[in-house]
Amino acid sequence: MKSSVITFPGSNCDRDMDVALKKFGFKNKMVWHDDAELPKSDLVVLPGGFSYGDYLRCGSMASKSKIMKSVINFANSGGMVMGICNGFQILVESGLVPGVLLRNKYLEFICKNVFLKINNKKNTYFKNINNDVLEFHIAHNEGNYFCTKDQLKEIEDNEQIAINYCNKEGKIENQFNPNGSIKNIAGIFNKEKNVLGMMPHPERMIDPYLSGEDGSLFFNNLINNIK
Amino acid sequence: MKVSVIITLKKDVLDPQGKIIHQTLDGMGFNDVNEVRQGKYFEIDTKENDQKKAKDKVEEMCKKLLANLVIENYKIIDAQ
Numbered sequence: 001m002k003s004s005v006i007t008f009p010g011s012n013c014d015r016d017m018d019v020a021l022k023k024f025g026f027k028n029k030m031v032w033h034d035d036a037e038l039p040k041s042d043l044v045v046l047p048g049g050f051s052y053g054d055y056l057r058c059g060s061m062a063s064k065s066k067i068m069k070s071v072i073n074f075a076n077s078g079g080m081v082m083g084i085c086n087g088f089q090i091l092v093e094s095g096l097v098p099g100v101l102l103r104n105k106y107l108e109f110i111c112k113n114v115f116l117k118i119n120n121k122k123n124t125y126f127k128n129i130n131n132d133v134l135e136f137h138i139a140h141n142e143g144n145y146f147c148t149k150d151q152l153k154e155i156e157d158n159e160q161i162a163i164n165y166c167n168k169e170g171k172i173e174n175q176f177n178p179n180g181s182i183k184n185i186a187g188i189f190n191k192e193k194n195v196l197g198m199m200p201h202p203e204r205m206i207d208p209y210l211s212g213e214d215g216s217l218f219f220n221n222l223i224n225n226i227k
Numbered sequence: 228m229k230v231s232v233i234i235t236l237k238k239d240v241l242d243p244q245g246k247i248i249h250q251t252l253d254g255m256g257f258n259d260v261n262e263v264r265q266g267k268y269f270e271i272d273t274k275e276n277d278q279k280k281a282k283d284k285v286e287e288m289c290k291k292l293l294a295n296l297v298i299e300n301y302k303i304i305d306a307q
Contacts, residue, residue, distance in 0.1 A: 056292070057295055060292065093295070102240070102241065103244065144241075146240065146297075148297060
C-alpha cells in the first residue's frame, strides 16, 4: 500500500506520520508542498504542524499551495485523504470537509490525551475496528469545530461525524469537550467518507513504552481495510 | 490604488479573544463597554487604477482567501 505525506513549510508532524505509516506496512513518500504532482497513492496524509506560521487563518495558506490542487482532484475522484490537526485545518480551508476550526474556547493551547468515541464505522477508516473508544493525543490552539446550523444538519443527516470527544466509557458530554467544539466533534468526513479530518494525533500513539497503542490499532486496521 | 478591507466575525460566532479584551478593559476601569469583537484590517496596494475594477478584484480576494465566509464577513471600506 502506498501513501504520501505532504510537507508544508511549518509542518512538524510529517516525520512522525512517516514513521507510523511505515511501521504498519505503508510504502510512504514525503511530498513537498510546491510539487505539482502527487505520486501514485492509496492514502494521502496532511500532517500536523503550523503551516505558514498559522498566518491569516490556520491552514488557509497551505490550502492554496501547488500540491493541494492535485490533492483536491485526488479526493474528488474518491482517493483517501486524511488530515490530522493542522492537516484538518487545511482540509476545512480547502473545502474538502465542511466547517471551520476556531480558537479554543478558553484560549489555551491544549496538549493532552483524550478519549474519542467512534461515531461511524461504515467507512474505510474505522471499519472492523473492535473498540468503540480510542485514546489519542491532542495538541492544538485552534481545534474548536464550528459550522452553521444548516451545515450541522447536513453533517448529521449524512453521518459525517467521525469521532467525538468523550470519557473513557464513551460518554459524550460537555465536560469532556476540551476546546468548545460543536457537539464534541473531534473529526469529520466528507459526504463520501473518503476524506477524514481530525484534531487528534493517532501517529503519537504507536509505542507501548512512550504513549499508548490505540494509534497502532488504528493504522493496522486502516492498512487492512485499504488492501 | 489602495483598497482597504475589514474582516469581522459573524454575529453568531464566538470570539474568545474579544471576550478577554473586554474583560481586560473592564479591569482597567473602562466599565461602560458592552462587547468587544476582534477583526482584521487589510490594505491592498494594487496596480489597478480603475476603482470599480480594483474593488471587484479585492472582493474576489476576500471570497477566495482573505475571509472564511463560514464565520467571517468582509467589507471594502475605502479605495483610492
